[in-house]
Amino acid sequence: xxxxxxxxxxxxxxxxxxxxxxxxxxxxxxxxxxxxxxxxxxxxxxxxxxxxxxxxxxxxxxxxxxxxxxxxxxxxxxxxxxxxxxxxxxxxxxxxxxxxxxxxxxxxxxxxxxxxxxxxxxxxxxxxxxxxxxxxxxxxxxxxx
Amino acid sequence: xxxxxxxxxxxxxxxxxxxxxxxxxxxxxxxxxxxxxxxxxxxxxxxxxxxxxxxxxxxxxxxxxxxxxxxxxxxxxxxxxxxxxxxxxxxxxxxxxxxxxxxxxxxxxxxxxxxxxxxxxxxxxxxxxxxxxxxxxxxxxxxxx
Numbered sequence: 366x367x368x369x370x371x372x373x374x375x376x377x378x379x380x381x382x383x384x385x386x387x388x389x390x391x392x393x394x395x396x397x398x399x400x401x402x403x404x405x406x407x408x409x410x411x412x413x414x415x416x417x418x419x420x421x422x423x424x425x426x427x428x429x430x431x432x433x434x435x436x437x438x439x440x441x442x443x444x445x446x447x448x449x450x451x452x453x454x455x456x457x458x459x460x461x462x463x464x465x466x467x468x469x470x471x472x473x474x475x476x477x478x479x480x481x482x483x484x485x486x487x488x489x490x491x492x493x494x495x496x497x498x499x500x501x502x503x504x505x506x507x508x509x510x
Numbered sequence: 511x512x513x514x515x516x517x518x519x520x521x522x523x524x525x526x527x528x529x530x531x532x533x534x535x536x537x538x539x540x541x542x543x544x545x546x547x548x549x550x551x552x553x554x555x556x557x558x559x560x561x562x563x564x565x566x567x568x569x570x571x572x573x574x575x576x577x578x579x580x581x582x583x584x585x586x587x588x589x590x591x592x593x594x595x596x597x598x599x600x601x602x603x604x605x606x607x608x609x610x611x612x613x614x615x616x617x618x619x620x621x622x623x624x625x626x627x628x629x630x631x632x633x634x635x636x637x638x639x640x641x642x643x644x645x646x647x648x649x650x651x652x653x654x655x
Binding site: 483501509 | 517
């Protein structure tokens with residue numbers, strides 16, 4: 366079982382890729398900051414100041430402006446793999462696709478976990494679109510649980 | 511089984527309520543237009559120009575600036591009830607809560623239907639936040655299936 370989300374962003378793939386790997390830019394639409402620039406083989410600590418929370422991701426693979434693959438949840442014993450791909454549909458338009466794998470089909474909480482996960486990705490990707498297309502960086506951190 | 515999504519919007523409840531019931535304002539963040547102003551007992555046709563699609567909603571209940579309850583899918587034999595509540599957390603801040611009910615727990619497609627439904631609500635509510643807080647009305651209609 367996996368979760369897939371796709372959104373169109375009116376920006377070149379390179380600009381969107383940069384918004385993921387730059388540890389300052391990420392603060393405009395997702396986590397508040399990252400410990401360093403994302404690169405293949407690196408472990409990056411992503412921090413949510415608002416929730417006083419943080420977690421590590423392990424960057425498994427990266428092709429500049431095309432693809433990022435990372436693992437999270439390793440330390441918690443529930444590793445999930447996230448693949449982000451950047452499909453340029455024109456020089457100025459890109460479809461960003463996020464696929465998360467690692468859900469356990471036998472988990473009694475599978476449905477709420479999948480739904481929560483979908484909520485997070487759709488929210489982040491819409492905030493990313495708002496940031497890159499319109500310079501709005503105050504959409505993030507608004508979901509209420 | 512139901513699906514619930516909550517988001518904080520830095521606007522008074524009355525302004526957010528108005529963005530739902532005004533058939534022109536809705537075009538800034540959700541459907542492209544509505545056939546008339548929403549009111550209790552009314553049937554409103556909501557149109558997506560981009561997909562050449564439309565559907566009817568039946569407004570079952572409405573308390574100005576506090577709550578909207580409507581049914582959709584009646585004509586398709588799968589009625590769902592949507593309840594939108596506006597919780598004012600300050601004079602200038604509101605938590606908008608959307609709950610959709612009517613999912614059939616025995617449906618073999620229950621999981622993808624719940625996930626698709628969650629995707630739609632999170633996207634719409636984030637677009638609504640972008641429109642009301644920042645005047646951005648070009649986030650909508652960007653999800654790719």
